[in-house]
Amino acid sequence: MPTHPTSTMTLGKALNEGLRKAMENDPKVLIMGEDVGRLGGVFRVTDGLQKDFGEDRVIDTPLAESGIIGTAIGLAIRGFRPVCEIQFDGFVFPAFDQIVSQVARLHYRSAGNVKVPITIRIPYGGGIGAVEHHSESPEAYFAHAAGLKVVTCSNAVDAYSMIQQAIACDDPVIFFEPKRRYWDKAEVDTTASADPLWSANVVREGITATLITYGPSVRTCVEAAAAAEVDGHDLEVIDLRALSPIDWDAVFASVGKTEHAIVVSEAPVFASLAGEIAARISEKCFYSLEAPVLRVGGYSTPYPTSRIEEDFLPDLDRILDAVDRSLAY
Amino acid sequence: MPAQASNATDAGPDVLPPIQPSEGPDFVQLLTPEGERVEHPDYSLDITDDEIRDLYRDLVLVRRIDSEATALQRQGELGLWANLLGQEAAQVGAGRSLTDADFAFPTYREHGVAYCKGVDPVTLLGLFRGTSQGGWDPQEHGFGLYTIVIGSQTLHATGYAMGIQRDGGQGAAMAFFGDGASSQGDVNEAFVWASVFNAPVVFFCQNNQWAISEPLERQTRIPLYQRARGFGFPGVRVDGNDVLAVLAVTREALARAREGSGPMLIEAYTYRMGAHTTSDDPTRYRLAAELETWKLKDPIERVKAYLSRSGAGDADFFASVDQAADDLAAHVRAGCLALPDPDPLSLFDNVYAEGSPLLDEEREQMASYLASFADTEAVH
Ligand SMILES: Cc1ncc(C[n+]2csc(CCOP(=O)(O)OP(=O)(O)O)c2C)c(N)n1
Ligand SMILES: [Mg+2]
Numbered sequence: 001m002p003t004h005p006t007s008t009m010t011l012g013k014a015l016n017e018g019l020r021k022a023m024e025n026d027p028k029v030l031i032m033g034e035d036v037g038r039l040g041g042v043f044r045v046t047d048g049l050q051k052d053f054g055e056d057r058v059i060d061t062p063l064a065e066s067g068i069i070g071t072a073i074g075l076a077i078r079g080f081r082p083v084c085e086i087q088f089d090g091f092v093f094p095a096f097d098q099i100v101s102q103v104a105r106l107h108y109r110s111a112g113n114v115k116v117p118i119t120i121r122i123p124y125g126g127g128i129g130a131v132e133h134h135s136e137s138p139e140a141y142f143a144h145a146a147g148l149k150v151v152t153c154s155n156a157v158d159a160y161s162m163i164q165q166a167i168a169c170d171d172p173v174i175f176f177e178p179k180r181r182y183w184d185k186a187e188v189d190t191t192a193s194a195d196p197l198w199s200a201n202v203v204r205e206g207i208t209a210t211l212i213t214y215g216p217s218v219r220t221c222v223e224a225a226a227a228a229e230v231d232g233h234d235l236e237v238i239d240l241r242a243l244s245p246i247d248w249d250a251v252f253a254s255v256g257k258t259e260h261a262i263v264v265s266e267a268p269v270f271a272s273l274a275g276e277i278a279a280r281i282s283e284k285c286f287y288s289l290e291a292p293v294l295r296v297g298g299y300s301t302p303y304p305t306s307r308i309e310e311d312f313l314p315d316l317d318r319i320l321d322a323v324d325r326s327l328a329y
Numbered sequence: 330m331p332a333q334a335s336n337a338t339d340a341g342p343d344v345l346p347p348i349q350p351s352e353g354p355d356f357v358q359l360l361t362p363e364g365e366r367v368e369h370p371d372y373s374l375d376i377t378d379d380e381i382r383d384l385y386r387d388l389v390l391v392r393r394i395d396s397e398a399t400a401l402q403r404q405g406e407l408g409l410w411a412n413l414l415g416q417e418a419a420q421v422g423a424g425r426s427l428t429d430a431d432f433a434f435p436t437y438r439e440h441g442v443a444y445c446k447g448v449d450p451v452t453l454l455g456l457f458r459g460t461s462q463g464g465w466d467p468q469e470h471g472f473g474l475y476t477i478v479i480g481s482q483t484l485h486a487t488g489y490a491m492g493i494q495r496d497g498g499q500g501a502a503m504a505f506f507g508d509g510a511s512s513q514g515d516v517n518e519a520f521v522w523a524s525v526f527n528a529p530v531v532f533f534c535q536n537n538q539w540a541i542s543e544p545l546e547r548q549t550r551i552p553l554y555q556r557a558r559g560f561g562f563p564g565v566r567v568d569g570n571d572v573l574a575v576l577a578v579t580r581e582a583l584a585r586a587r588e589g590s591g592p593m594l595i596e597a598y599t600y601r602m603g604a605h606t607t608s609d610d611p612t613r614y615r616l617a618a619e620l621e622t623w624k625l626k627d628p629i630e631r632v633k634a635y636l637s638r639s640g641a642g643d644a645d646f647f648a649s650v651d652q653a654a655d656d657l658a659a660h661v662r663a664g665c666l667a668l669p670d671p672d673p674l675s676l677f678d679n680v681y682a683e684g685s686p687l688l689d690e691e692r693e694q695m696a697s698y699l700a701s702f703a704d705t706e707a708v709h
Contacts, residue, residue, distance in 0.1 A: 038614045039542035062512035062548050063479060063540050091478065094514065129408045131437075131456060133477050270687060299691045301680050304671075306408055306459030311673035311695070321698065 005191040012182035014156035015045045015121075017190065018163035019083065023053050026081060029167055032059040032068055033085030033121075042087055043123060043182055065095035069120065073102055076116045083167055088179075089124040090133025096141070103172045104147030118172045119163075123179035124152075125216040125266050126313055129306040136303050137215075137267035142174045143244040143276075150244040151197060152176035154218035156186035158201070158241060161194030169197065176243075178216035198242045200250035206236035209260035209323055212251060212277060214240040217264045217314060224319040233323060243273055251277070252284050259290040260326045264314050269297040291329035294322045355554075356598070357578055358568040362626045364634025366573075374577040378641035384572050385632045385642065386650050387421045391441040392629060393654035394450045397661045398440075398457070402607045406665055407457040411438045415570070415602030418628030419535050421445060422575025423503065423597070426583055427471070430500030432489055434473040434482040438535075439505050446472035450657070451664030460668045480506060480513030483532065487519045490528035490586070501529040501586035503579070509540025511556065512548045520560040520594070529586035531579065532557075532594040535569060537601035542614040557594035569599030570628040600626070673699065 009017065023029045031046055031053075037060035040047030050058035061068050065086060072082035086092045092099070099120065106116045126135030143150045149171050153159040159177070166173040195201065203218060204225050211221040218239045225235035236254050240246060255261045261281050263274040278293035296314045304312050357372050395413050402410040413420060416438070424445025427433055433442055443453055448465045455461035456475060463474040476482040486504035493500060510516050511534060523530050536553055538545050549556070557564030567578045575597055582593040600623040604611050636642030677692040 034540075035542045037542075040613070042541070042608075060543050060547055063509035063543070064512040064514060066514050067512070093478070094480075129459060131409055131459070131477060132462060299676060299695070300685075300687050301676050301691075302462075304676050305456075305462055307670045308673050308676060309459075311699075312676060317702075318698070 006187055006189040008185050009156050009188050010183050010185050011153070011156045011159045011178070012043055012045050014160040014186075014188050015153075015163050015177065016047055016049070017188070018160045019046065019049060019167075020052070021190070022083070022164045022167040023049065023057065025164075026167075028079060029081045029083060030057050030059065030075060031083045031085070032061050032072060034061060034063055034068075034087050036060060036085050041085060043179065045121070045177070045182075046085065065091055065093075066098050069095040069098035069103060069118070072118050073098065073106065073116060076118050077114060081117050081119075081167060083119045083121060086120060086122045088134045089122055089136040089138055092120075092122055092138060099142070099148070099172075099174075100145040104145045107171070108147055115170045116172045117167075117170050119166045119169075119175050120172070121163075121175045121177060123182075124176045125178050125180060126303060126309050127180040127216065129309070131306070132303065135306075135309065137265065137298065139174075139176055139243055140267060140271065140273050143273055148172055148174055148244065149242070150174045150176070151242045152178065152215040153241065154178060154181065154203075154215055154239050155184065156188050158239075160188050160190065162197060162241065165194065165197040176215060181216055181219060184219065198245055198247060200247035201239040201241055202236065202250065202254065203239045204235065204237040206234040207258055208233040208235055209262060209326055210236045210238060210251075210254040210258045211262050211264055211319065211323075212238045212240065212254075213264040214243060215265070217266060220314060220316065221264050221319060224316045224323075227316055228320055228323060231320075233327070235323065246277070246280075248280060248284070251281065255281055255285045256288045259288050260323075261285070261289070261293045262296060262319070262322045262326055263293065264296045264319055264322075266298055266313055268300050269295045270300045272297060291326040294326050296322045355552075356566050356568060357574045358571050359573040359577060360571045360631055360635060362570070362631050364631045364638060366635065369574070369577075372574065372577040372581060374573050374580075376573065376576075378636070378639065381573070381632065381636065382642060382646065384421060384425065384576070385629070385636060386653065387425065387441075387445065388417045388572060388629045388632060389650050389654050390657050391417045391421055391444050393658050394440055394444065394661055397658040398450075398454060398665075399603070399607065401454070401662065401665050402457070407454060407607075408459050409457050409606055409608060411457075411606045412603040413438050413440050415600045415623065415628065416535055416537055417441055418572035419569035419575055419597040419599045422572045423505075423533050423579045423595075426576055426579035427503060428500065428583075429471060430498070431503060431583060432471045432473065432486070432500065433503045433505065434486040434489070435475055435505045436479075436482065436507060436510070437475045437477050438507075439475070442505065443472060446470045448472055449664070450661050451668070454661070454665045455668055458665060458668055460671055480510040480515040480519075482506070483510070483516045483519035484522065486530050486532075487522045487526075487528050487592075490523065490530035490592075491526055493529055494526070499587065501531060501583050503531045503533055503583070505533050505535065507540060508534065508536040508538065508545050508548055508553060509543065510534075511553055520557070520562075520592075523592035524561040527589070527591040529589070530592045531582040531586055532592060533579065533597065534594065535597045535599055537569075537599050539601050539605070539611075539615070541605045541609065542611075544615075552596065554594055554596035562592045562594065564594035564596065566596045566598055569597030570626045570631070572628060572632060599628075
């Protein structure tokens with residue numbers, strides 16, 4: 001536990017503290033996954049939790065993702081609140097059936113009689129020079145599945161509160177963690193009251209255009225906005241935080257003001273969440289828009305080898321290029 | 330051929346014995362850690378000293394590929410390396426049992442099998458350097474792409490074996506996987522498929538005692554080879570640090586598969602002497618003493634002891650192998666450093682066999698976007 005309510009911590013550590021708090025507050029909270037116990041997770045997000053809460057509450061599971069989620073469902077039916085870790089984005093797919101066919105639908109199928117308050121933590125996104133299956137952005141698959149809620153944090157402050165809120169939520173929550181931001185530090189006040197889980201966050205106010213983004217791309221967009229100042233552009237940056245449901249009011253209010261919207265994420269653009277966001281904005285803000293909503297993201301290819309991942313990922317230049325194109329309309 | 334490993338216990342689940350130690354008749358060993366040739370009732374190996382010298386050379390070269398790659402990772406030349414230290418005999422034994430007609434389906438750690446299948450180690454490094462997604466032609470080498478998603482390849486091997494059954498071809502498939510992988514649904518499904526279709530596939534499990542930080546006990550309460558019985562085919566445990574025993578058992582299993590007797594599970598009992606990968610820190614979860622006991626069972630030392638004692642290997646021979654290892658290491662290093670960074674536009678290559686207008690458009694976009702920088706640079 002941090003000795004002072006406010007301390008500087010990395011995003012990874014903030015998640016660790018948030019998990020600890022959730023476990024202290026609710027004895028039904030369990031952690032399960034591969035290497036989460038003795039090792040504390042490959043990113044150390046669960047570091048020390050097995051030591052302090054025991055092997056019954058922090059469970060090193062056999063190596064089988066479908067098993068992790070499937071048994072979490074049974075535990076949830078029995079009244080527990082499992083927090084499952086999927087080691088990397090690319091390894092969630094063996095569990096995909098349990099997640100979209102079972103987790104997502106149990107409440108609906110049981111006419112509301114069975115709650116499935118499972119949190120599924122998934123480190124996601126690229127930029128860490130990893131081998132294949134370790135850099136993906138599969139959020140659209142989950143946002144597309146009715147019955148799941150999907151959130152992602154972009155900084156330590158949100159990480160600390162959002163993980164607790166996700167665990168407390170009676171719906172299943174897919175909790176995406178921006179792995180290349182695990183080491184980003186911020187001042188976290190563990191006593192501060194948190195924003196609602198389903199609210200977007202205007203991380204930078206501006207009037208020229210709105211960058212709508214989430215997760216690892218938030219920092220990239222904030223940096224792009226700082227760079228754009230040189231050109232006299234005053235960009236607004238919205239961190240969605242919740243990907244399903246989305247805080248549309250925040251998005252529409254911003255686009256109503258700036259009249260230019262650019263959606264930025266690492267996921268391939270085709271058939272993506274960015275596509276849904278662009279479509280909604282076009283529908284709801286049609287008369288305020290000065291330009292079509294643009295999307296900056298990955299290409300329609302498998303995630304590439306690390307030596308060219310920088311060409312795949314949206315960076316400052318590609319974001320600013322989109323800003324220029326939007327403003328040129 | 331052993332009929333069926335029979336080590337079933339009548340005891341209920343609460344009193345299951347601990348996972349058996351590596352001894353007894355169910356443990357196939359032909360060369361002891363001290364370098365003594367021993368007999369096994371079910372498996373024998375007709376092998377000349379010349380051939381044992383070749384195996385020794387293979388083991389030393391494979392270890393050297395591995396240590397050079399580890400060094401390259403430490404020096405920042407590779408993003409990651411999954412080392413095989415300690416598993417050389419398991420991989421060389423299995424790799425040398427495969428003929429050109431056989432197809433191997435590896436995990437990410439099968440550098441020794443790759444070597445036996447004629448894949449240039451430099452090519453392997455591309456995946457870990459981030460310059461390629463694989464780099465070799467699986468059809469050319471009879472060696473599939475490294476599969477990182479745990480367990481998937483066991484089904485591919487089974488399907489390939491079903492293909493052999495159907496096109497009248499020769500050969501068999503061999504699926505490589507780990508102790509951790511044995512928990513995956515895919516692996517268990519592969520066992521079912523292989524069994525009911527009597528497919529010519531050999532399941533070669535390297536039980537290196539660990540799945541990252543999780544010990545074997547987290548995956549199984551019985552010895553892994555005994556799982557085969559429940560699926561309806563034989564299983565055998567072999568000393569994975571004994572290249573002769575592994576060669577004998579895998580040869581036998583492949584012969585059996587080729588002649589239509591169906592699948593077999595081989596548990597190569599071995600030890601991951603290094604970290605899981607270069608990103609891992611094993612001091613967080615296992616005791617150094619464990620490594621010390623396994624060092625006494627080193628897969629290379631016992632062959633060296635045998636060759637020295639029998640006189641089949643003299644100082645000149647060992648020196649020549651060391652020289653070959655140095656040469657190979659130099660080749661690996663130079664080749665690694667020379668691996669070209671991919672052209673960014675190659676991103677779009679081979680996503681589809683028949684192309685896609687969407688990708689054509691995106692490639693076009695990226696090309697003109699990149700060209701816009703070239704223009705700016707030219708101006709400055
Ligand atoms: C489906 C899937 N889940 C998780 C991982 C992450 N992971 C990589 S290796 C590994 C352990 C594998 O253990 P084992 O099968 O014993 O093989 P070993 O690494 O010991 O050779 C894990 C959990 C993965 N690659 N794929
Ligand atoms: Mg293992």
